[in-house]
Structure formats: C-alpha cells, structure tokens
Amino acid sequence: MSKLYTGAEIVFKCLEDQEVEYIFGYPGGAVLPIYDELKNHSSIKHILVRHEQGAGHAAEGYARSSGKPGVVLVTSGPGATNVVTALTDAYMDSIPLVCISGQVPTHLIGTDAFQECDTTGITRPCTKHNWLVKDIKELPKIMHEAFKVATTGRPGPVLIDIPKDIQFAKTNYTKFKKEKKLNGKKHNKFSENEINQLIDLISKAKKPVVYTGGGVINSGPQASETLKEFVRLIGFPITSTLQGLGAFPGDDNQFIGMLGMHGTYEANNAMHDCDLLINIGARFDDRITGKIDEFSPKSKKVHIDIDPSSINKIIKVDLAIVGDVNEVIKSAIKKINKKQNGLKDSNKQRISKWWEQIQKWRTKDSLGFINSDKEIKPQHAVKRLYELTKNQDTFITTEVGQHQMWAAQHYKFNKPNRWMTSGGLGTMGYGLPAAVGVQIAHPDKLVIDIAGEASVLMTIQEMSTAVQYNLPIKIFILNNQYMGMVRQWQELLHEKNYSESYSEALPDFVKLAEAYGCKGIKADNPDELDDKIKEMIDYNGPVIFDCHVDPNENCFPMIPSGKPHNQMILGPSDKEENKITGKGKSLV
Amino acid sequence: MSSPKSAYSIPTKKGKLDTHIFVVWVDNESGVLARVVGLFSGRGYNIESLAVAEVDATKNISRITIVTTGTPQVIDQIKLQLKKLVPVHKVADFKREDKNVIFKEMALLKIVAQKKKIDKCLKECKKFNPVILDKTNKSVVVQITALRREIDKMSKKLKPLGLTSTSRTGAIAMTRGAQTFK
Numbered sequence: 001m002s003k004l005y006t007g008a009e010i011v012f013k014c015l016e017d018q019e020v021e022y023i024f025g026y027p028g029g030a031v032l033p034i035y036d037e038l039k040n041h042s043s044i045k046h047i048l049v050r051h052e053q054g055a056g057h058a059a060e061g062y063a064r065s066s067g068k069p070g071v072v073l074v075t076s077g078p079g080a081t082n083v084v085t086a087l088t089d090a091y092m093d094s095i096p097l098v099c100i101s102g103q104v105p106t107h108l109i110g111t112d113a114f115q116e117c118d119t120t121g122i123t124r125p126c127t128k129h130n131w132l133v134k135d136i137k138e139l140p141k142i143m144h145e146a147f148k149v150a151t152t153g154r155p156g157p158v159l160i161d162i163p164k165d166i167q168f169a170k171t172n173y174t175k176f177k178k179e180k181k182l183n184g185k186k187h188n189k190f191s192e193n194e195i196n197q198l199i200d201l202i203s204k205a206k207k208p209v210v211y212t213g214g215g216v217i218n219s220g221p222q223a224s225e226t227l228k229e230f231v232r233l234i235g236f237p238i239t240s241t242l243q244g245l246g247a248f249p250g251d252d253n254q255f256i257g258m259l260g261m262h263g264t265y266e267a268n269n270a271m272h273d274c275d276l277l278i279n280i281g282a283r284f285d286d287r288i289t290g291k292i293d294e295f296s297p298k299s300k301k302v303h304i305d306i307d308p309s310s311i312n313k314i315i316k317v318d319l320a321i322v323g324d325v326n327e328v329i330k331s332a333i334k335k336i337n338k339k340q341n342g343l344k345d346s347n348k349q350r351i352s353k354w355w356e357q358i359q360k361w362r363t364k365d366s367l368g369f370i371n372s373d374k375e376i377k378p379q380h381a382v383k384r385l386y387e388l389t390k391n392q393d394t395f396i397t398t399e400v401g402q403h404q405m406w407a408a409q410h411y412k413f414n415k416p417n418r419w420m421t422s423g424g425l426g427t428m429g430y431g432l433p434a435a436v437g438v439q440i441a442h443p444d445k446l447v448i449d450i451a452g453e454a455s456v457l458m459t460i461q462e463m464s465t466a467v468q469y470n471l472p473i474k475i476f477i478l479n480n481q482y483m484g485m486v487r488q489w490q491e492l493l494h495e496k497n498y499s500e501s502y503s504e505a506l507p508d509f510v511k512l513a514e515a516y517g518c519k520g521i522k523a524d525n526p527d528e529l530d531d532k533i534k535e536m537i538d539y540n541g542p543v544i545f546d547c548h549v550d551p552n553e554n555c556f557p558m559i560p561s562g563k564p565h566n567q568m569i570l571g572p573s574d575k576e577e578n579k580i581t582g583k584g585k586s587l588v
Numbered sequence: 589m590s591s592p593k594s595a596y597s598i599p600t601k602k603g604k605l606d607t608h609i610f611v612v613w614v615d616n617e618s619g620v621l622a623r624v625v626g627l628f629s630g631r632g633y634n635i636e637s638l639a640v641a642e643v644d645a646t647k648n649i650s651r652i653t654i655v656t657t658g659t660p661q662v663i664d665q666i667k668l669q670l671k672k673l674v675p676v677h678k679v680a681d682f683k684r685e686d687k688n689v690i691f692k693e694m695a696l697l698k699i700v701a702q703k704k705k706i707d708k709c710l711k712e713c714k715k716f717n718p719v720i721l722d723k724t725n726k727s728v729v730v731q732i733t734a735l736r737r738e739i740d741k742m743s744k745k746l747k748p749l750g751l752t753s754t755s756r757t758g759a760i761a762m763t764r765g766a767q768t769f770k
Contacts, residue, residue: 124623125630129674132618149674291597309668312661489595562597 004170008037014143017176024055028075030102033167050461054433056086061437069096077115088126090157092424096150097157105165128156136169154307188323205276214243215281223326239267250412260288265366272565284314294564378549382410399431399455402484407450429458439471453479463516509546524548603659607684615675616650637758701750
C-alpha cells in the first residue's frame with residue numbers, strides 16, 4: 001500500500017507540483033493544519049499580510065507582473081469574506097488566482113458554527129469556479145483542476161474551500177504530470193477563412209485603428225512581440241485600453257495613446273471616425289465605448305478574443321475571431337507575408353491621409369496642462385517620476401481615481417507586465433498590496449505605487465508586510481486632500497456640491513512611514529520635486545512619498561457620460577475647449 | 589434611470605423580446621443548479637420556468653430546461669455564458685416557434701366540486717391526455733400534459749368549475765426525429 005498523506009500535506013504536494021513559490025495568506029482556526037504543514041516545505045514561502053484583502057491584491061500583483069498564478073491562503077468566515085473584493089477584482093480583470101480557504105469541519109457545516117460562512121455560495125459569482133471539498137479523495141484532483149481553470153482560456157480566480165476535518169483526513173497521492181501548455185490551444189477555434197477575411201479588411205481599409213486590451217498581456221510576453229511585429233507590418237495607428245498599456249511601446253510613434261473616458265483626443269477621434277476597427281483582446285467596456293449607439297459608427301469591426309462570450313456582448317462586430325491573441329496575430333502575420341509582400345507599402349499609401357488627420361488631432365496636445373512654479377501639478381509629478389525612472393525597468397501599480405488616470409496618461413510603458421491597476425472593478429486600496437506582490441516576484445526591480453491619499457489609506461496596513469519582508473516598495477502619493485475623482489464628478493455634474501469627498505483628518509504620512517519603520521518623504525514645492533524623487537529611488541527600503549499637489553486639478557481630457565467619442569471635454573489650456581467645456585457642462 | 593447626472597451612459601433602446609428554451613446538460617454535483625440560476629439572476633436574465641432532473645445516473649448528468657425571454661443579443665449571451673460554467677457539458681437553445689422541437693409541460697389539477705362540474709372539467713381536459721390519479725365523490729386530481737400556454741388557458745377555464753390547486757413542472761423539450769443534439 002502506498003503512503004497516506006493528510007489533506008494538509010496534499011495541499012502542499014499539489015502546490016509543489018504546480019511549482020508555486022509564494023503564497024499570500026493569513027492564518028486562522030480553520031486553516032491551522034495547513035499552516036502547521038508549512039514548515040515541511042521549504043520551496044514554498046508564505047507571505048504574511050495584514051488583511052486578507054491585501055493577500056488577494058498582492059497575489060494579483062504577483063500574477064500580473066510574473067504571468068504565474070497567484071496563490072492565496074485564508075481562514076474560514078471573515079478570512080474568506082475579506083478576500084471577496086480581491087477575487088471580484090481578479091475576475092473583472094482576468095487575473096489567475098487560486099484561493100484556498102479553510103472551512104469549519106464537515107459535520108458543522110450548516111450549523112452556524114464559529115467563523116462559518118457559506119464561502120462557496122458567497123464566492124460563486126466572483127470566481128470562474130469554486131469547490132467545497134467534501135471527500136479527501138477528491139482533494140488532489142480538485143487542486144490541480146483549480147490551477148487549470150484559473151490559468152487556461154480567459155484567466156481568472158478560483159477558490160477551494162477545505163473543511164478542517166478534510167485537512168486532517170488521509171489519502172493517497174500520485175504525482176501529478178503537468179499537461180503540456182494547453183493555454184489557448186483548445187480555445188483556438190479560428191479558421192483560416194477568418195484570417196483571410198481579416199487580411200482582406202486590412203488591405204482595403206483607409207482609416208483603420210487597432211484597439212488592444214488586457215488580453216494581449218494575458219496571452220504572454222510573446223504576444224506583445226507579435227503585436228509589435230503585426231502593427232509595424234500593417235502600419236496602422238494603435239490605441240490601448242487601461243489594462244493593455246505596455247503591450248505596445250508607449251513612446252512609439254504609431255501609438256496614439258490610451259482611449260476611452262480619459263483617453264487622448266487623437267485615440268478617441270480615431271475610434272469614432274475609423275472605417276476599420278481591430279479589437280485585440282479587449283472587451284468594449286463602458287469606460288471605452290461611451291454612448292453605444294454612436295460608438296464608431298462608420299467602421300467595420302473585428303474582435304479577436306479568447307472568450308466567446310465577450311463577442312457581441314456590447315458591440316456587434318462584423319468579424320469575430322475566437323482564439324489566443326498571440327496565435328491569431330501570428331497566423332495573420334504569416335498570411336500577410338506569404339500572400340502579399342506589397343501590402344506593407346500599399347497600405348502606407350492608402351492610409352497616409354488618415355495619418356495626416358491623426359497628426360492634426362495630435363497637435364491638440366490633449367494631455368497638456370498648465371504647469372505652475374508654485375504648486376506641484378499632479379500631472380507634472382507623474383511626468384517627472386517617469387523621466388527619472390524610465391532608464392530602469394520599473395513596475396508601476398496604482399490605486400483608483402484621478403492619480404490612476406494621470407499615471408496611465410503620463411507614464412509611458414514599453415513592456416508588458418509592468419503596469420498593475422484595478423480597471424474593471426476600480427478597487428481603491430489595490431495598489432499598495434499589489435506592489436507588495438510585484439516586489440515579491442521581482443525583488444531587484446523598482447516598484448512604485450502611484451497612489452492617492454484616500455485610496456492608500458484603505459490598505460495602508462500592508463506597509464507592515466513590506467517592512468517585514470524588506471520589500472523596498474515606493475508609495476508615491478499624489479496628495480490633493482480630496483477623493484479627487486469623486487470631487488471632479490461633483491464639480492462637473494453636481495453643482496460643486498463636494499459632499500463627503502474632502503479627506504478630513506489625514507495622517508502625517510511622514511510620521512506614519514516612520515511609525516511603520518520605513519522612510520517618509522514630503523514634497524510640496526516643484527523646485528524640490530526632482531531631488532526628492534531621486535532620494536526616494538535611491539533609498540534601499542520602503543518609502544512613503546507624500547507629494548502635495550494642487551487640490552483643484554481635474555483629469556482631462558474626458559468624455560462626459562452618455563456622449564460619443566468625438567464630444568470630449570478638453571483641458572483648460574486649450575482656448576477652443578473652454579467653449580466646449582461650458583457647453584459640455586450644460587449637456588452632462 | 590435616464591437621469592443625465594450619471595457616470596454611466598443612458599440605456600439604449602430595447603430590441604424585440606423572443607421566448608427561447610434552453611436545455612443544459614450539467615454534472616449532477618452540489619451547487620450546480622445554484623450556478624446556473626445565479627448566472628441568470630446575477631446578469632439580470634429572466635427565468636419563466638425551470639425543470640431539472642438527473643437523466644444519466646452512471647455519468648451523473650442532469651438535464652436542466654429553462655424557458656426565458658430576451659433580445660437576440662441577450663439570448664446569445666445566455667448561451668455563451670452558460671457554456672463557460674465548468675460543470676456544463678453542452679447547451680441547446682430553441683426558439684419557441686421551432687417546429688422541430690417538442691415542448692411539453694405536465695400539470696396536476698385538483699378540482700373540488702360536485703359531480704356535474706367535475707365531469708365538465710374532465711371533458712375540457714380531454715385534449716391534453718388526462719389521467720385521473722385520484723377521485724372521491726367531491727374531488728378529482730387529474731394529470732394533463734400540454735404546452736405552457738395551453739395549461740395557462742386551462743387553469744383560467746377551470747377556475748370557476750372548482751379548480752382549487754395547480755402544480756406544474758415547467759416546460760421540457762426534445763427534438764423530433766432520429767437526431768440527438770450534440
């Protein structure tokens with residue numbers, strides 16, 4: 001008879017077979033057997049967070065920056081409910097997480113036992129799938145299936161709920177053989193005919209635009225390389241969603257900036273006026289489309305996505321290609337090279353007028369702002385941060401709000417997996433724990449959380465985690481003493497009734513940093529900004545940087561609610577737009 | 589809803605609603621019905637009727653039949669979203685008007701009345717394969733099988749004749765001819 005292992009041992013055997021190196025977690029009564037087993041598995045390091053939500057976001061940051069699934073370990077009841085926000089966030093942004101939760105012993109389930117909750121019931125709508133393990137014999141199979149579900153197709157979070165008696169029960173374990181990488185494989189349903197149609201559309205287009213999203217990042221770093229080759233080959237302008245930033249170099253001339261609610265003038269106008277729109281791995285989110293009825297009215301639309309349910313969900317498309325982004329573009333490139341060597345040149349001629357138009361839009365300089373020598377403008381702070389960090393491989397996370405949009409607009413990403421932000425769910429408090437996870441995955445890289453003072457206070461306790469594991473994360477707070485995005489909407493839509501959006505009674509962030517045992521830096525003068533940023537970068541340890549910025553600055557450009565792409569509100573530096581601003585205000 | 593003071597766009601005009609019948613083959617495991625039903629409620633889809641039972645005991649397969657309404661786009665989404673659920677094996681979707689598919693629903697009707705009225709009721713039921721399951725001199729329990737709307741009609745008709753209790757299964761469906769849905 002082969003050796004019998006306890007449920008707790010099997011959990012670790014499976015994690016070892018899945019080559020898991022880190023788990024983010026917090027102990028509690030119902031997972032103690034698993035925590036007891038931790039000491040026997042030296043290849044797996046546990047990162048103790050300060051709140052289970054932090055564990056979830058840290059695992060997200062780890063996953064997004066490394067391409068590997070993030071693993072979370074929490075206890076029953078409050079442990080599980082605290083991680084729900086992070087699971088929902090990962091579900092919205094398609095991030096592979098495997099969450100293991102403890103549960104009260106099987107015989108107590110349903111009795112309202114201490115720290116009992118219906119974990120699989122609560123997490124059912126925010127996971128790709130979840131399992132309650134009722135029989136120890138099922139555990140190995142479920143563990144491995146969980147990793148498969150989380151990482152294949154459109155990635156996402158899964159949860160395994162393991163009652164305490166199952167963690168003690170014993171069974172056999174046969175070594176798991178990892179299947180050859182099937183990510184995408186069985187989801188690639190596209191045909192040669194569809195690729196031909198795509199190329200036909202490409203060769204006929206006069207005003208094309210490529211619109212890419214997080215799917216390119218999820219398809220792996222190779223997909224970004226393929227995308228670059230594809231876009232250079234066809235010569236089209238390319239825009240990206242918030243999640244897709246970094247898939248195509250942000251400083252490249254073919255890149256026309258982020259699109260959507262706070263996207264550039266040129267990107268949104270190109271989306272509106274184009275005659276061919278190629279969506280690669282994005283999902284026509286409502287922050288992107290604006291008013292559906294008037295979204296890109298004159299274009300043929302192509303949608304490349306691994307998830308069939310993304311297609312025609314919001315916008316009807318003319319050509320749908322279901323498959324892994326990398327595989328689809330690779331076959332398109334192959335076809336183009338084989339079929340029409342001349343496509344490259346003829347394309348450039350045909351779309352040269354379109355490029356002229358885009359250049360005209362570009363001269364609007366929609367990301368422009370009026371700088372000041374008295375106050376630090378938040379956009380200026382992000383720009384300086386970019387200039388002073390672009391010479392090294394930097395990873396940026398953000399919280400949610402104005403600072404997030406300014407980071408997306410003014411920080412240029414040249415590589416995938418360097419930009420971690422909560423896009424779909426918009427979770428304030430995401431950035432700090434995510435930075436912890438990113439730094440774990442990349443111990444020698446510079447990791448900066450561009451934060452707002454309101455967001456960062458939601459998960460500030462994770463500074464303790466950063467200090468405990470010597471993680472030199474930099475928390476760069478654009479402190480405007482407001483929930484800035486809330487304040488901006490109140491200014492534009494609610495007659496400047498700033499209801500509850502002022503950050504009253506803020507802590508002294510420098511003292512707060514010192515209390516956590518890290519370095520605090522404060523800047524409130526544009527003259528000292530560069531030196532202080534350098535001081536932050538050079539400091540070998542975690543830093544909280546309290547950057548006091550103009551509290552009245554708004555995030556422009558902006559598509560107001562219910563408006564199409566070509567009716568943007570531009571910033572105050574543009575004269576013409578002051579008119580539009582006035583008119584726009586009465587319209588929204 | 590359409591208040592202009594919103595961070596969200598205004599709802600666009602709604603298309604025509606169609607009635608569809610979904611047949612979903614799932615692993616008969618705990619929570620699977622909650623997954624399917626939760627998908628409908630979570631995404632705001634409609635369920636008009638629902639019928640579930642295990643159909644293959646060796647493979648542990650259950651067959652769920654759901655009657656729903658929605659615009660063509662929503663119907664499409666329901667199908668694709670259902671297919672994404674891990675325990676779902678296959679999904680079939682039929683239009684109610686589809687001539688190649690048989691739709692049936694069973695109902696148990698309890699009529700409490702005098703003999704004369706009971707006989708009248710049984711006469712009305714004749715078209716719908718009535719089976720008398722229980723009879724006393726004051727009451728009858730009769731089983732009928734028919735289309736949903738036929739049962740709707742019957743309930744209305746029999747109410748004044750002494751129909752006191754109705755129990756319905758929800759529609760189930762099967763294709764005609766030799767083919768099976770793959």
